[in-house]
Amino acid sequence: MPSVIVLGANGRFGRAAVDAFGQQGWDVTALARSWPTPPATRHVTVDVTDSAALADACMGHDVIVNAINPPYHHWARVLPAITRAVISAAQASGATVMIPGNVYTYGSVLPERLCEDTAHVGDTRKGRLRIQMETAYRDSGVRTIVLRGGDFIEAEKTGAWFDSHMAHKAWEGKFSYPGPRDLPHAWAYLPDMARAMAMLASRRAQMASFEEFGFEGMTLTGDDLGALVSDAVGRDVLFTGFPWVALRIMALWSPLMREVLEMRYLWQRPHRVDGSKLRRMVPEFEPTPAAKAIAQSLAPYSPARQHADSAPRDAVSNTRA
Numbered sequence: 001m002p003s004v005i006v007l008g009a010n011g012r013f014g015r016a017a018v019d020a021f022g023q024q025g026w027d028v029t030a031l032a033r034s035w036p037t038p039p040a041t042r043h044v045t046v047d048v049t050d051s052a053a054l055a056d057a058c059m060g061h062d063v064i065v066n067a068i069n070p071p072y073h074h075w076a077r078v079l080p081a082i083t084r085a086v087i088s089a090a091q092a093s094g095a096t097v098m099i100p101g102n103v104y105t106y107g108s109v110l111p112e113r114l115c116e117d118t119a120h121v122g123d124t125r126k127g128r129l130r131i132q133m134e135t136a137y138r139d140s141g142v143r144t145i146v147l148r149g150g151d152f153i154e155a156e157k158t159g160a161w162f163d164s165h166m167a168h169k170a171w172e173g174k175f176s177y178p179g180p181r182d183l184p185h186a187w188a189y190l191p192d193m194a195r196a197m198a199m200l201a202s203r204r205a206q207m208a209s210f211e212e213f214g215f216e217g218m219t220l221t222g223d224d225l226g227a228l229v230s231d232a233v234g235r236d237v238l239f240t241g242f243p244w245v246a247l248r249i250m251a252l253w254s255p256l257m258r259e260v261l262e263m264r265y266l267w268q269r270p271h272r273v274d275g276s277k278l279r280r281m282v283p284e285f286e287p288t289p290a291a292k293a294i295a296q297s298l299a300p301y302s303p304a305r306q307h308a309d310s311a312p313r314d315a316v317s318n319t320r321a
Contacts, residue, residue, distance in 0.1 A: 003027040004201065005061045005095075007048055007086070008068035012152055012160060013100040016194035017065045024198045031057060049081040051088040058089040063201050065098045072259030075129050083133050090142040096204045097137060098197055101148035101212065103186065103273065104130050108265040112184070114148075115274035116212050124262055138210040145204065147197050149215035150186025150273055151266070155296040162187075162297060165242070170229050170298055175237040178244070179267025181222030186273045188217040189293040199282040206281075216275025218290045225294070232295040233302075 004021045008014040009030035022028045031045070047053055048068055058064050066086050070078045090097045106114055107121030122128035137144040153162045166176050179185070193215050200213065220228070222239070230237050244264065251257040278285070288296075 001025065001027045002063070002202075003029070003061045004063040004065060005029040005031055005058050006065045006067060007031045007054075008066070011067055011069050012154060012156075013069070013190060013194065014065070014067035015156070016154065016190040017067055017100075017197060020191065020194035020198045021065075021201070024195075024202070026063075026198065026201075029057075029061065049078070049085055051085040054085045055089040055092040058093045058095060061093060061095050063098055063204070064090055064093075064095045065100075065197070067100055071256060072126065073255035075126060075259075079129050079133055080136075083136050087136065087140045087142055091140070096143040096145065096201070098145045098147065098201060099134075099137070100193065100197070101134070101146040102130065103148065103150060103266070103271065104263075105134065105148075106271075108269075110269055110271050112270045112272060113274055114186070114271055115214055116277055124265075126259065126262065134212075141209060143204065143207070144210050145197075145200055145207065146212040147193065147200065147215050147278075148212060148273065149188030149193050149217050150219075150271075151188065152190050152193075153187050153218075153293060153297045154190040155299060157300050163300070167229060167298055168301055170233050170237055171301055171303060173233075173235055173237050174240050175226055175229050176240045176242050177222040177226070178242040178264070179222065181226070181239065183268070183270040184219045184221050184272055185225075185267065186217060186219055186271055187225075188215055188273075189288055189297070192287050192293070193217065196278060196282065196285050199285055200278075203281060213278040213281065214273040214275050215278060216273050217287070218293065219272040220290070228291055228294040229298065231291060232298045 004026045006014050006017045009018050010032035018028055018030050064086060068082055086097060103110065103114055104124065104127040105120040106118055107123045107127055111118060120131050122131045134146060152160050157163055196215055226237055226239060247257050247261055251261050
């Protein structure tokens with residue numbers, strides 16, 4: 001049985017990766033600070049910047065999924081140390097490293113179609129850091145696979161753009177959109193993206209030492225997304241403006257808000273991720289239909305879920321019995 005260790009298993013992509021690899025028959029170890037992993041999953045804790053400790057944790061695994069994603073304002077300090085430690089662990093264990101990539105590497109004037117040979121332009125802080133990270137893996141000789149997708153959507157409350165800033169009031173008939181509603185925007189439904197990564201992992205022996213794949217996910221305009229949200233909640237939603245002015249004020253004292261503001265360009269530039277290479281490598285991959293993905297992503301905010309989450313534990317148990 002092939003084995004994988006998921007670093008950052010209590011994060012957005014990490015949770016999805018633990019589930020996806022487990023469902024595809026992998027022996028899974030979840031490395032996280034605190035998270036209730038599935039019964040068949042080992043749970044370990046390690047300082048991910050400690051090269052020796054991380055190498056020991058990764059020994060014996062075939063694949064290392066690096067899903068660690070520190071808060072934006074810590075990237076400059078933490079990302080290089082994590083990268084060095086993961087590369088060292090992969091060199092010691094012989095494991096393949098797999099990374100959920102993003103579109104930051106394409107810069108603030110990114111073209112509409114994004115594919116594997118689109119130039120990487122480091123004209124933003126986070127774009128430069130991600131380019132440096134990926135370059136370090138490429139230069140190390142460690143077998144590395146980057147699966148690059150758009151903004152994350154998932155069926156959990158995690159603080160991502162979609163669930164915490166846009167759709168959290170959808171059941172009340174309100175939907176906040178951060179940019180022009182006629183521009184296409186790239187989205188990645190995490191259960192699908194993680195499933196595609198697990199499928200790629202099974203074909204890693206067929207790949208070069210460094211490979212990147214675009215994860216097409218869902219390309220939706222604001223109006224497209226609003227229509228899917230309306231269908232999911234069973235009522236028309238009213239588009240409301242996004243509080244960019246408030247974020248700009250908060251950025252005066254909040255480093256995190258300054259980093260969030262830097263990403264505003266992604267809502268002002270039309271873009272889509274080309275998934276042709278991924279389809280050639282795993283032609284059997286079938287994405288979740290957009291309507292179903294959006295409905296599942298909105299479910300945690302439904303009145304029924306809110307009521308269940310707020311009810312006493314014994315009352316919930318009795319209701320479900």
